[in-house]
Amino acid sequence: MKQLMAALALLVVFSEHVSAHKFEKNGIVVGHPWARATAPGAAVGVGYLTITNNGKEADTLTGGTFEGADHIEIHEMKMDGDKMMMRQLKDGLEIKPGETVKFNPGANHLMFVGLKAPIAQGPKIKGALTFAKAGTIDVAFQVESLGAMSSSDADHSSMKMDDSEMKHDHAQ
Incomplete structure (x- = not known):
């Protein structure tokens, strides 16, 4: 029975990684x-992701599209003294070769401007990101809850097995 449970736990881990x-x-x-x-009536939404440049030259994220919005803006947030700006x-935002740029709550993010309808939790929403050299990359945004601080999809990358128990490592 223990072997069956361990096999099922591994199956869950691997199937969740496939969904990432x-x-x-x-x-x-x-x-x-x-x-x-x-929320209903919101004119803007927000998106997050990571971008890694595995190429040999710098590239610049210049914009993109989000289904149901007029356009995407690239925003940064920084502390200016004791104020968040x-x-x-x-x-756009340059990504150097070998660099990974993270878009997270309270930091760099995408702003979806001119929403035609509220963004509803659940189904993925189509979009695209435009880069100066790589061109357009079609993507799908997982939609999380109104106050989410991370994606349930990305959380699976931090799962690990410890003494045959599955645990989340939330110290990221």
Whole structure:
């Protein structure tokens, strides 16, 4: 019985890793795109992901699309003294060769501007990211709850087995 339970636990781990989503093109890897659900009447939404440049040259994220929004803006958040400041990166965001850039709550993020309807938790929403050299990469954003701080999809990458028990390592 213990062997069956261990086999089932491994099956769950591997099937969850298969569900994790990433998108690649010309050396650019986009991992775990996700968005937060929005309240009714919201004009903007927010998206997060990671971008890794496995190429030999720097590339710049210049924009993109999100189904149900007029356009995407790339934003950064930084501390200015004791104030958190947000600004649009109108010239895009450069990703150097070998670099991974994370878009997280309270940091770099995508702003979905001009929403035509609220973003609903559940189904993935189609979008695309545009890079100066890699071109357009089609992606699908997992939609999490209104106050989510991470994607349930990306959380599976931190799972590990310890003494035949599955545990989440949330110290990321």
